[in-house]
Amino acid sequence: GMLLPVVNAAANEPRAAGAELDPAGIAKFTQRMPLAPVLQPYLTTSTTSYYRMTLKEASKEVVPGLTTKLRTFNGSFPGPVIKAESGRRVVVKQTNALDVPTSIHLHGAHVPQDSDGSPMDLIAAKGGSKTYTYPNTQPHANLWFHDHAHHMESENVFRGMTGTYILTDDTERRLGLPSGSYDIPVSLRDARFTDTGELVYEMGDFRHRNVILANGKAWPYFEVAARKYRLRFTNTANQRFFGLSLADGSEIVQIGTDGGLLSAPYRTDTVSISPGERADVVIDFSRYPVGTTIELRNKHVDRDEPANEIGAVLQFRVTRSARDDSVVPTQLRTLPPLPTATVDRSIDMRMDETGAPSSMAYINGKTYDMNRIDTEIAYGATEIWTVHNANQYAPHNFHMHLVQFRVLERNGQAVTEGPETGLKDTVPLKPGETVKIQATFTGYRGTYVYHCHLFDHGAMGMMANMRIS
């Protein structure tokens, strides 16, 4: 069977008032999957687009017939989409009207330390604000933003604080991929509710988050035309891995990953994304007659999970025909060459697997200390990091701020095909697995974090500081 996080079993008893909502009782494919609202700049100059957002509570219908209180960007759930261009700066003023502190991190972005949204760089609760500047000096990529406040990120994200940031450039635009209303960002996650619709957050919870949300709705449907669509998936779940496939096993063409397009399309029947990862895919619905419904399934279901619930994601309904001038070229981009590495490091990821509520998580034997520098990096250096999951049951993944890295090897085998040949900022590690990654630390000096992107693990201490100087 698939291996999924089994942690803090003892801490997972529901504590919220009201009974637990039974996911099996939620009607599937009755709500339309909404599109995240595209945020408009309030000011545009020749170099810069200026945005503002307010972090605030909002109530939404996530499960049909129930209302859920959320922590949101601008009252949106799913969070808004920012559309940015390489070479044009984006400035975002975030005002925090929540009663908890936040820090807003742009995941996958190459940004100066003071705009990185690091765990220690908080926006005060009840009226604090901070302006983030994103230079967008990197090529096109599917980025996303989320809360990163130290020890709070897991709960803040669980309660809704995520959004999408699509960075495009000429390389990408020239290709003729499906665009406009055929280019759809989809945020996938899980959740857990009371029978009155309130979210139930328990640190380390995994077993009870059995409701699957696509763009903020439980098991929605999405109407498509019988033509090609580009779907940009982001896994915004705290801990859940997805293995996405169409119910009939037909082809999905993966064109991109965390850091933008692959060099060439990768044809597969299953697209895997761990928390924080992105998969950019094209699905050709012209193979289905108008009137067909086709489910997007999740193959990553553990044997003691409710297969009907965890195995379902969303339903596509082919409702009309449409003209299709889009193409998926056989070559998508040229990936940057790999410079020679001069430094090797080892990173060991481990957490307590005893199930005790006080479980801790470690990188190289240490839990996170915001005042400790764990890794000193020379500005401009190219390094190879050998990252190992030392756990027996718990999967992890490894995310670095500031850089897009390359995956050289997985378990001693060179990575030569598939999505891991692209630019990555997050890489999954099953129990016992080892990956070798390579990164070059240029652009900005400063202190940035690296961590497990299973938010609960990060909040339990599986995080460290690197200083580039």
Ligand code: C2O
């Ligand atoms: Cu998406 Cu440090 O995080």
Ligand code: CU
């Ligand atoms: Cu982890």
